[in-house]
Amino acid sequence: MRECNADAPIGVFDSGIGGLTVAREIMSQLPEEKIIYFGDTARLPYGNKSRETIIGYAKQIRRFLESRNVKAIVVACNTASAYALDTLCEDSEIPVVGMIHAGSKVATQVTVNGNIGVIGTSGTTSSGVYKKMMDSLKPGLNVIQKACPLFVPLVEEGLWNSKITDEVARMYLDELKEAQVDTMVLGCTHYPLLKETIARVMGDNVRLVNPAYETARELKEILREEGLLRVNGGRSTGHEFYASDLADKMQEFAGSILTGESINTSKIDITEY
């Protein structure tokens, strides 16, 4: 491990704006930590691209975050976690935390009937990463994965509560209802914003697991173990936001979900890293 200072910032990245829901959880649970956020808006989305391409993108982003002297990296994107986490961890001198472990762990703990649904992008579900993780944590569960490619564009179109989104949710989720899942992982950072619709379609008896919340908890635990938790510094105010394109648009979205934070977003050329 590289020599790190507990006062160093935490790097958080995503293909775009979805990872801001993870940043929000980190700010809420670890208010003293400073965050360096990067959204790869010039190349988003990641969900319909290949493993090889995503690994290449993620390595560039790690080099950028390392250049900012972060003490840990959170891969706040399920697809990037699915494809690139192993590679990023392999030769890293700092902790790298993905989205898959913490949510999987909670899902395996709370299910009663052993039927767990996982919804995500095509990349996340076809990689089978959640199923493999749950199998390793608690063998013998029935994990059903379902890609929901229209959910991200619906969120980005602002249709968080709409008849159209209800229809689309029913189209995707009916087979998970029929399979009688009692627990469902929202395996894409945009999906918590559709939580109400998804809950309405799935019914009251299905427990929805939000990996953003669970990952922020796991991050706190890891930082504590490594002696990297920032304490007694007071609430952090100097978060930094970067995007590879349309920094203004990301700033606007960040402002709408990170209320009360001072947000200043800069554009960088990520291919230089």
Place this chain on the structure above:
Amino acid sequence: MRECNADAPIGVFDSGIGGLTVAREIMSQLPEEKIIYFGDTARLPYGNKSRETIIGYAKQIRRFLESRNVKAIVVACNTASAYALDTLCEDSEIPVVGMIHAGSKVATQVTVNGNIGVIGTSGTTSSGVYKKMMDSLKPGLNVIQKACPLFVPLVEEGLWNSKITDEVARMYLDELKEAQVDTMVLGCTHYPLLKETIARVMGDNVRLVNPAYETARELKEILREEGLLRVNGGRSTGHEFYASDLADKMQEFAGSILTGESINTSKIDITEY
């Protein structure tokens, strides 16, 4: 102009697979021409990215196509045409044809009441490129532009005919109906695949203009003027397809819309150009 051979191929590019609808029109109207197709599947979509980013991408792609010795380039993507056509034309030694001119021209010719609708991505509609082009061709028309960001993901999800797509189409198109447009430009290469739905929502009295068809006609005219039209060579069979990611997936889609063609798709690293 660079010395060119009429037997040289035509370069056609798009952010992904949508431009294959343009390639299909070119193959149909210019069956003797050989096509080199490039889809930028590692960085798609273009519709929600900035002008500056799209210009950078388009210049890389032009360098790739030039390395394949094409005699002309078709920018088979409305967003790239909107943002990058001027730059690509500026210092080009070969003809560069975009999607905007030919469709605009036909729309201005066929409208009776002067109310023309243009639907496309956010990039295309916010650039105002169709409106500006029509204003220059025939001043005084009432051109109403409307972004339809969900149409592309709906096509890619296979929902070409679905209750959901009907609902989304009504949501987007109602204001164009109220504005009593009698002519509507399908300003995104994916949209001709939703032609039935769009026609149903708009009604029989609205004439739909497909820029892919009109652009292939315009290309033929330009090649003839430049002495670059391939004649008496027989039907071309050696089309080449390239993608920056997921070549297999593009090959599958190409097979479904270019029936009867022999398709072999290769992956290239476009950032090397």
